[in-house]
Amino acid sequence: MSFSLPRGTQDILPDEMPKWHMIEQTARDLFSTYNFSEIRTPIFEYTPIFARGMGEHSDIFTKEMYSFEDKSGRHLTLRPEGTAAVTRATIMHALHKKMTPLKLYYIGPFFRYERPQAGRHRQFHQIGVEYIGEDSAYVDAEVIAMGYHLFESLGITDLKVCINSVGCDVSRPVIEEMVKQFLSQNITKLPKHIQEKFHSNPLRILDSKDEVVQAYIAGMPDIKDALTQKSKDHFFSVLQHLDEMAIPYHVTNTLVRGLEYYTETVFEIVSEHLGAQGTVCGGGRYNNLSAELGGPNLPAFGFGFGIERTIMLLDHLKKNYTQSIDLYLIPMEPLSRDRLFYLMHKLRNCNISCEMGYTNNLKNQLKRADRLNAKRVVISRETDRETKTVEYKNMLNRTQETVPLADLFEVIVSDFDVNESDYIE
Ligand code: ATP
Ligand code: MG
Numbered sequence: 001m002s003f004s005l006p007r008g009t010q011d012i013l014p015d016e017m018p019k020w021h022m023i024e025q026t027a028r029d030l031f032s033t034y035n036f037s038e039i040r041t042p043i044f045e046y047t048p049i050f051a052r053g054m055g056e057h058s059d060i061f062t063k064e065m066y067s068f069e070d071k072s073g074r075h076l077t078l079r080p081e082g083t084a085a086v087t088r089a090t091i092m093h094a095l096h097k098k099m100t101p102l103k104l105y106y107i108g109p110f111f112r113y114e115r116p117q118a119g120r121h122r123q124f125h126q127i128g129v130e131y132i133g134e135d136s137a138y139v140d141a142e143v144i145a146m147g148y149h150l151f152e153s154l155g156i157t158d159l160k161v162c163i164n165s166v167g168c169d170v171s172r173p174v175i176e177e178m179v180k181q182f183l184s185q186n187i188t189k190l191p192k193h194i195q196e197k198f199h200s201n202p203l204r205i206l207d208s209k210d211e212v213v214q215a216y217i218a219g220m221p222d223i224k225d226a227l228t229q230k231s232k233d234h235f236f237s238v239l240q241h242l243d244e245m246a247i248p249y250h251v252t253n254t255l256v257r258g259l260e261y262y263t264e265t266v267f268e269i270v271s272e273h274l275g276a277q278g279t280v281c282g283g284g285r286y287n288n289l290s291a292e293l294g295g296p297n298l299p300a301f302g303f304g305f306g307i308e309r310t311i312m313l314l315d316h317l318k319k320n321y322t323q324s325i326d327l328y329l330i331p332m333e334p335l336s337r338d339r340l341f342y343l344m345h346k347l348r349n350c351n352i353s354c355e356m357g358y359t360n361n362l363k364n365q366l367k368r369a370d371r372l373n374a375k376r377v378v379i380s381r382e383t384d385r386e387t388k389t390v391e392y393k394n395m396l397n398r399t400q401e402t403v404p405l406a407d408l409f410e411v412i413v414s415d416f417d418v419n420e421s422d423y424i425e
Contacts, residue, residue, distance in 0.1 A: 008114065008122025018321040019311050024107055026153050027127045034146050036103040036129055041085040043109065047075040052292055053084025055260025057201035064112040066122075078111035082128045083261070083286065083302055084293070090132055091295030101133040119277035119309045128283075128304035132290075135299035137234050140265045140285060141241030147269060147281050147303050148247050156271075156313045159280070161247060163267040164255035165235040166203070167227040169288070174226040176202050182220045190216065206256045209276070222253045231264060238265050261286040265301070273316045274309055281305035324373035326416060327354040330365045336380040336390070336405060343409055350418045369395065376415070378408065 005011070012020060028038075047067050054061050066078035079085055086104055089095070096102050107127045114120055129146070131139050144161060151159055167175060179202045187195055190205075194213055197205050206217055224232065242249050249267075257266045266284035274280065283303025290298035314321070329344055331337040344354050355372060357365040362379070369377045377393040384390055390408060393400040403411050 006122070008116035008120075010121065010123075014323075016311075018323050019314055020307065022321060023154065023307055023310055023314075024127070027105070027107065027150060030146065030150050030153055031105045031129065034103070034142070036105045036131075039086055039089060039104045039106055040108070041079070041082075041089050041106070044076045044078050045085055045088065047077040049084050049088050049293070050077050050080060053087065053259075053261055053289060054081065055201075057197075057204065058259050059204065059207075060112060060258065064114055066111045066113055080110055080112045081259070082106050082108075082110070082126060082304055083130060083259075083289065086128075086130050086302075087132070087289050087293055087295070087298075087300070090298070091290060091293060096133050096296065096298055101131060101139075103129070103131050105129040117276070119274055119306070119312055121308060125307040126304045127307060128302060130300055130302035132300040133298050134301075135285075135287060137237035137265075138241060139301050140234075140238040141245065141247075143283070143301050143303060144238075144242065144249075144267055145245050145247050147283070147305070150305075151269065151280070151310075151313075154310065154314065155317055155319065156310070158271065158273075160270050161242075161249040161267055162252040162255050162270055163239070163242075163249050163265065164252050165224055165227060165231055165264055166256050166262055166266055166284075167224075167231045168263050170228050171226045171231060175223045178221065178223060178226055179203055179206065182217075186216065203256050204258065206254045207258045217254050220254060223256075224253065234264055257282060257284055261289040261292065263287045267303070269305070271313055274312055277309060280309045280313060322373055324375060325353040325355055326374070327352060327376045327378065327412065328365075328369035328372060328374035329354060329356040330362065330369070330377065330379045331356065332360065332362055333380040333382050333385050335385060339405060340378065340380065340390075346409060347412060350413060350416075352412065352416050352418065376412070378412075380405070 050065065051061055060080050065080055068076055070076055086106060090102060105128065108125065109123055110126050111123055113122060116122060129143060131143050148161060180198065183198060183202065183205060187198055190213055191210060194205055194208055194210065205213065208214070224235070239249070255266055255268065262284045264285040264287065268279045269281035270278045271280055272278070281303055285299070285301045287299040289300065290296060327347065329340045331340045341356060344356050347354050357368060359365065374395055377395055379391040379393070381391070388405045389402045390405055391400055392403045392411065
């Protein structure tokens with residue numbers, strides 16, 4: 001029987017896992033340094049949560065949702081993004097009353113019906129943060145700095161932070177009018193699917209990846225001219241804080257981002273090593289989303305980044321990420337097999353990772369130890385029966401010593417510098 005996977009999905013195989021774990025662990029450690037807590041929401045929600053959150057004219061809502069009816073006729077959607085669901089959970093459990101501001105992060109799979117290509121899947125994984133209940137420019141700068149810091153911690157440094165402001169409710173209609181006026185001069189020269197957005201969602205035209213559109217809008221007047229003084233002040237404070245923290249950024253006048261909930265600051269972190277999918281992280285301020293979903297007025301700022309695209313950036317660095325174990329045990333001498341087996345159990349209780357080979361072919365066993373990247377190997381041979389000793393090999397510097405079986409536990413424990421009081425009998 002031959003198998004295939006649904007288009008746009010993939011198995012993440014054990015060899016790939018060290019990179020996934022490294023990214024997830026680096027993120028968890030860094031978020032804890034910035035005092036964020038984890039939240040997990042369901043993989044699917046009632047469809048209106050996403051419709052109201054992202055906007056019914058957004059690309060995600062119109063084209064990319066995995067929506068379905070369950071057996072009782074409920075309208076459900078596999079989550080395409082995290083912010084709307086986290087905001088829904090905040091309101092539902094009144095989390096903002098227990099802790100203001102509320103600093104949350106999430107890690108998990110997301111689903112969008114898109115054309116699969118490198119860095120674009122139908123099931124992908126995002127790590128995101130939401131800083132809820134505070135509208136200070138410090139927060140924008142702090143969260144952007146945290147995003148940048150995260151990639152730096154992963155060793156990814158040749159990134160660009162693109163930043164802009166889309167203003168507030170007051171300036172939004174003025175900006176829309178401005179974009180329409182500019183586009184109307186030449187709208188017929190733009191691709192058909194772009195023309196369709198002219199009336200429903202003109203701002204989203206700026207978000208198009210189409211090169212013709214990008215070249216055309218490059219000549220547009222700066223949308224920030226339409227911002228209120230308050231929005232301008234907010235934006236320039238954010239830039240000033242970024243300058244002080246030495247976060248390199250590029251003000252991109254046409255950056256608006258694809259979702260309707262954004263207000264004020266929007267940003268993306270982009271890399272030239274991602275081909276057509278240049279953006280690895282995107283986010284911004286969303287001051288109206290909570291109220292839009294029927295909750296209190298909770299200004300907020302967040303970002304999300306894709307794990308698959310981050311892995312593409314790690315692969316570009318060509319570093320090796322492999323899993324290893326501390327010790328591999330090869331009992332060639334049958335009488336020592338039991339002793340080594342129980343020793344393995346004791347060592348695992350000391351958090352020393354080990355494995356034992358159960359077959360009697362030394363060559364194959366040594367090959368396996370190599371494949372597992374074992375740091376040490378213990379071999380008990382037939383010839384060691386009389387002396388009750390074993391061979392203890394250091395696979396990193398290729399040295400070896402003969403150790404009495406009776407002392408082996410102590411030798412290994414001190415080799416790995418384990419405090420014996422940590423050992424649970
Ligand atoms: P793009 O412009 O590439 O479609 P987006 O603006 O739709 O991205 P966001 O909604 O901001 O993306 O999601 C944040 C991040 O999640 C992206 O920068 C990317 O790293 C990742 N991402 C989004 N969609 C996908 C996808 N279909 N496959 C893989 N990663 C994705
Ligand atoms: Mg997209």
